[in-house]
Amino acid sequence: MNKFELISKYNVPGPRYTSYPTVPYWETNPTEEQWLDQLNHALDINLEKNIGAAVYMHIPFCESLCTYCGCNTRITRNHGVGMPYVEIMLKEWDLYLKKLGREKILLSELHLGGGTPTFLSPNELKYLLTRFLSKVILTSSKEFSIEVDPRVTTFEHLKTLRELGFIRISLGVQDFDLRVQQAVHRVQSVDQVKLVTDQAREIGFESVNFDLIYGLPFQNLQSIKNTFNEVIQLRPDRIAYYSYAHVPWIKASQRRFTEADLPSGEEKRKLYEMGLEILTRNQYIEIGMDHFALKKDSLNHAMNKGELHRNFMGYTSRYVSPLFGLGVSAIGDAWGAFSQNEKLLEHYQNRIEKNELPLLRGHLLTDEDLLIRKHILNLMTKFYTRWEDAEDQGNFLSQIPYRLAELQEDGLVDLTKNSCIITEEGKPFVRNICMAFDVRLMRKKPDTMLFSQTI
Numbered sequence: 001m002n003k004f005e006l007i008s009k010y011n012v013p014g015p016r017y018t019s020y021p022t023v024p025y026w027e028t029n030p031t032e033e034q035w036l037d038q039l040n041h042a043l044d045i046n047l048e049k050n051i052g053a054a055v056y057m058h059i060p061f062c063e064s065l066c067t068y069c070g071c072n073t074r075i076t077r078n079h080g081v082g083m084p085y086v087e088i089m090l091k092e093w094d095l096y097l098k099k100l101g102r103e104k105i106l107l108s109e110l111h112l113g114g115g116t117p118t119f120l121s122p123n124e125l126k127y128l129l130t131r132f133l134s135k136v137i138l139t140s141s142k143e144f145s146i147e148v149d150p151r152v153t154t155f156e157h158l159k160t161l162r163e164l165g166f167i168r169i170s171l172g173v174q175d176f177d178l179r180v181q182q183a184v185h186r187v188q189s190v191d192q193v194k195l196v197t198d199q200a201r202e203i204g205f206e207s208v209n210f211d212l213i214y215g216l217p218f219q220n221l222q223s224i225k226n227t228f229n230e231v232i233q234l235r236p237d238r239i240a241y242y243s244y245a246h247v248p249w250i251k252a253s254q255r256r257f258t259e260a261d262l263p264s265g266e267e268k269r270k271l272y273e274m275g276l277e278i279l280t281r282n283q284y285i286e287i288g289m290d291h292f293a294l295k296k297d298s299l300n301h302a303m304n305k306g307e308l309h310r311n312f313m314g315y316t317s318r319y320v321s322p323l324f325g326l327g328v329s330a331i332g333d334a335w336g337a338f339s340q341n342e343k344l345l346e347h348y349q350n351r352i353e354k355n356e357l358p359l360l361r362g363h364l365l366t367d368e369d370l371l372i373r374k375h376i377l378n379l380m381t382k383f384y385t386r387w388e389d390a391e392d393q394g395n396f397l398s399q400i401p402y403r404l405a406e407l408q409e410d411g412l413v414d415l416t417k418n419s420c421i422i423t424e425e426g427k428p429f430v431r432n433i434c435m436a437f438d439v440r441l442m443r444k445k446p447d448t449m450l451f452s453q454t455i
């Protein structure tokens with residue numbers, strides 16, 4: 001079976017597995033007390049190993065709507081909303097410290113995402129981060145990273161962030177073709193991206209990442225080739241090459257174009273294959289799912305050492321836990337539990353003003369959940385997993401060779417009775433392979449549209 005026949009066969013709706021269980025299958029909602037207990041447990045265990053926590057701050061504001069985006073955003077040109085939001089997010093952190101009974105926590109990673117974090121002014125960012133950092137203890141190997149929009153990010157933003165310790169920056173590029181940019185309502189020039197990239201490097205940022213998307217409306221092989229030609233000239237250290245998730249039943253803005261404007265399954269995969277070929281030819285190494293890095297990059301070193309980790313922030317070069325999610329809709333992860341904040345900004349703010357953690361929903365993982373989570377994480381970060389431990393025998397894992405038999409026949413996995421190795425041909429189908437381990441999905445197939453296509 002050739003690769004295009006495989007694409008047709010396996011291009012089905014499926015989760016991206018930033019968590020297990022996936023969010024639609026969260027069912028045992030933790031109370032505030034249970035969530036705090038899970039966080040304290042994770043903090044205590046990892047403190048003994050000198051493993052710091054991670055914090056994700058969600059800044060929801062954008063000046064305009066990018067129609068491909070699936071994130072929780074608030075579109076406004078009123079920059080007066082910035083400082084009140086900063087204050088309420090700092091109050092959320094103070095609430096966590098008070099309720100956890102800790103003056104400070106050990107911190108290894110900090111990431112700002114959105115929305116558009118540089119919607120905040122340099123002074124607002126400095127105020128937010130200075131106040132926050134005064135209430136943590138940093139590990140010697142701390143890493144701070146931020147997502148930026150090249151259209152609104154100034155040199156003063158970059159200078160302020162670098163002075164505060166940020167070393168990684170991620171630029172939303174998506175595509176340089178004007179017709180594609182107009183369709184997704186994100187018009188930005190190569191020069192804008194180059195300016196921010198060059199300035200960041202000049203003042204000491206150690207790593208630059210570009211986000212690119214394939215499968216957008218009106219993309220074709222020539223437009224992708226042209227985009228990559230420009231990207232390779234700028235030589236980012238990392239590239240995330242995502243499949244566009246068309247979910248208009250979730251994001252109404254995606255109804256501004258139709259399925260007829262999108263590359264088909266086979267056409268979409270050709271876009272990916274071209275990007276992959278260009279990246280490989282230019283010495284980028286495939287890291288996990290959708291991510292590529294130069295050989296010198298820490299993600300590549302982590303992959304080679306078997307230390308690559310994946311959480312709601314994406315791929316990281318080491319295990320960090322717990323993950324605190326601050327801001328509207330942000331998700332936290334204590335390994336044994338997940339919790340997501342209120343998704344409506346006004347509700348989020350009101351809960352904090354009442355001195356409540358703004359928890360909306362979450363999930364307490366069962367023993368089975370924890371076991372499956374470990375194997376799906378292995379597949380996502382190592383492209384293999386094994387289940388040799390005695391406690392793994394006699395459960396659902398004994399069914400895995402049968403559930404993956406067809407993928408093995410198609411050359412996508414190599415199986416034994418207690419291991420699964422994803423082949424080179426199988427890497428593009430890692431989501432399909434993880435689905436074979438997803439007991440919750442197997443037991444209850446969704447009866448409505450929940451997930452984007454896997455290809």
